[in-house]
Amino acid sequence: MFKNLKNDAPAGLVVFLVAVPLCLGIALASGAPLFSGIIAGMVGGIIVTTFSGSSLGVSGPAAGLAAIVLVGIQDLGAFDIFLMSVVIAGVIQFVLGIAKAGIIGYYFPSAVIKGMLAAIGVIIILKQIPHAFGYDADPEGDLGFIQADGENTFSELLNMVNFISPGALTIAAISLGILILWEQKFMKRIKITQIIQGPLVVVVSGILMAIGFNGSSLAISSDHMVNIPVAGDVTGFINQFTLPDFGAITNSKVWVLGITIAIVASLETLLCVEATDKLDPQKRVTPTNRELRAQGIGNMVAGLIGGLPVTQVIVRSSANIQSGGKTKASALIHGLLILISAMLIPNILNMIPLASLAAILLVVGYKLAKPALFKQMFASGYPQFIPFVVTVLAIVLTDLLKGIGIGMAVAIFYILLNNLKNPFVMKETHDASKKHYRIILAEMVTFLNKAQILKELNRVPNDSSLLIDASKTTYIQHDVLEIINDFKESARYKNIKLSMCCMKHLNLSSYSKSLNELVISPEEASNFEAKDKTMAAAI
Template sequence: MNKDLFKHIKSDAPAGLVVFLVAVPLCLGIALASGAPLFSGIIAGMVGGIVVTSFSGSSLGVSGPAAGLAVIVLVAIEDLGSFETFLVAVVIAGALQVVLGIVRAGIIGYYFPTSVIKGMLSAIGIIIFLKQIPHAFGYDADPEGEMDFVQADGENTFSELWNMVDYISPGAIIIAFTSLLLLILWEQKFMKKIKLFQIVQGPLVVVVLGIIFGKLFAGGAYEITSEHMVNIPVSEDFNGFLGQFTLPDFSTITNPQVWVVGITIAIVASLETLLCVEATDKLDPQKRVTPTNQELRAQGIGNMVSGLIGGLPVTQVIVRSSANIQSGGKTRLSALIHGVLILLAAMAIPNIMNMIPLASLAAILLVVGYKLAKPALFKEMYKKGWLQFIPFVVTVFAIVFTDLLVGIGIGMAVAVFNILLTNLKNPYVLKSTHDATDEHYQIVLSEQVTFLNKAQILRELNKVPDGAELFIDASKTVFIEHDVLEIISDFKESAKFKNIKLKISPLDHLDLNGFNQSLGQLVVTSEEAKMHGENELKVIDSINPKL
């Protein structure tokens, strides 16, 4: 760590504290949803904050246990028979991620379109918002870290909103509502001008207020009971704290199933990390670029350490990263501080942490969720046109109603379809010119002409009237598929019966495997091709379809 790391400590320290407060219940909730010991989530939070941050090049990314891996972990622990055996798979996954970083596999992250990444951010914002509403009303049945639409208990995101009606806690509503008002007030411009409120962050005030309300409501009708509070495992002494760490059972390393789980975790965790890196960089006010290969190596080292001491697998996580950015974090010091605070809290002050109502944290996350999915973002994407808006909206809905990876896959499929559709509609430009006696047509082929363009090109060839002159210009084409060449070759034969004069630009720069000979005398010289282009007197028809 260099001295420049502490340059923005006034911003990073409060942001690290907020991320810590958000991360603790998420770590516990993900561990619960994964069927793992609760403390394994805390360990993963420590490792993500301290170890991964130490090796990472990400300025604002925060790592820890990921909700997207919860189902994989749950099934893996059951299939492998013990948590100790599962930890071996986590170590293997970490080693594989280091290898992926070394072979520079991080470039994969740059192949995801901006529309899909922004859709992912908005979807996560909506999910955070919807998932926190029950906690704000005092209904805490759903594990904090569970982010999938269909939950482990068979309920879903929307059915839980209905279920909470029967479990409303007046005390939780008061805390959540008051906390929201405070957080909104803290965002106002006139508040930011006051120096005290620049130093003291709104989320910290919300947490302290929640503890005070919890004490005031104790024993009364508005009481906030322990199941509605943060729940860090409490140790009687330091030896008890150390006893919560678990060592992997390396005697099972020859089990093929362990390697299958390790490879699965490595692939999914790497993909989630790369997606989060791309999303976090887009949220960064300074637009810094994270070195993705370094990030894969850092995540790999983190997973190896986490597996060795009894933690869940870690990834860079968008919920914590976005909370860091929204709270004013400037450098990776904020992520490091959050990790150190998790360690200190688990060691020294678990009882104080367990006084924080989940309703207070719900208010903080409601604000984070709203900022990620602001209506203004939807308007912005709509103004960019359908090519951007459709993949964006599809990604949002797909993630909200499935899970992160499935939703991203659906969004990518739509984005790729749009690319194909664009290519399909832009294989050529058809121009026609007239003089007193002749009718001249010209088709200018694009750089890439594939079988997807067959129908459109055939349609335009059929538009050329009998007795006309047609020049096909392929001078800018770098690839033309044989299916299209066959269409041109067939048109050559039919043109004879329609008295159409067909000429084609030089094709020497293309590998046509015999088609040059087939087209024969139709291929003109370079100078003739130039003349064909210059002879056009007046363009009366230009077809270049747009979406």
């Protein structure tokens, strides 16, 4: 794990710088103590990483859970009672991991996952523009369309025009310039740029500029800075941790909230695991069941010491990948840095302008939502492009889980549409005495194919022969067998010789007497083909 520290250490530092304001912002949006967000960042970085099998995934407090946490704390009436729900959620997640529920993560279509990544990139850009301009009314970790301050993602962009901070805008513009410069090929040839990452230069420059602007028209107010709670001594630091109310374990509301957190956190984690694996340059595959167990352990620990619930988070994971992280050492380093800085140097962290961090996140967002990705998906065809675009729009205009649900519905629609188009292949030939037809059924034949199959059966003319070939079929639904059985009766009146081939492996028990008498052997089916050489050649 520590063989790539020259890459993982700088990446861990970048993720740490991105994670700290997000941890605080999510805690603020959740109506929880600010330090609970920091605790969740520590737990996600240290505890979850230790037990996880993900090479590049980074865990911490999730914006997608903020609304659930906010309502949960209000309903339960106290933060320590809420913590008991987090512990229960962790236990449930651990059990889900043991039960191998992680396989659910592999059932999300690629177009939807890529849409999720692009949508997160778009949201990051839209949400960070106000922070770059010095308007910070919305919590840093609020990624929902309807924001905690009553605005939405787009109205906030209009609203920020009335609250521009020249100092913050200057810092954001210079920071963005540094990051773009650092990405240029000629800069990457310079050894010092390989050691010192652009985001670190941006943060140090931001601190120095903020200090230099003091007393001038460009002065940065404290509202535009990172704001970690500062403890006066070791005792004060320890007192920021909170134990759960164990007596609340008998409260049914605590259990309902715990189950809700477990389900939502597990889904978000599995989605982020799939997305992170797609971004991984080495295309490693994360063991999802192990990841659920790791998240479960993390949430148990978070609940026991006063932290928000954690999930794997795509913003931090993508920042890790784009900063050159190679192994999970980078995620571990980020967690240790959160712990050490919260203990020893909170005052220094509180000197970092949010405008500097906004510039870093703007670059992260652009890399997730590059125009090249949209071009690539468009070139893949409409069955890929439309679910992709719908997922992007749905996530931007609602939230992560709702957007994924809408994207999944569209992707499934296209799957069903393709299934409807290809339930069988019809072969038609003639000889001197009779017309011969063969219907070769697809691998899966369901009730969705009833109309198409019935239409083709009705097209078979009188005084002909029809062979229904199921040699390629692994499953045929009762509804389709019922149609065939009904057609058998009408075929007698039309003088149609009906036969069925290769159906022994299928379940014909419902029509054992009726349909089994139609089944012929593969050899007889070959003779059926041989009646006309053209037909045999076509098949």
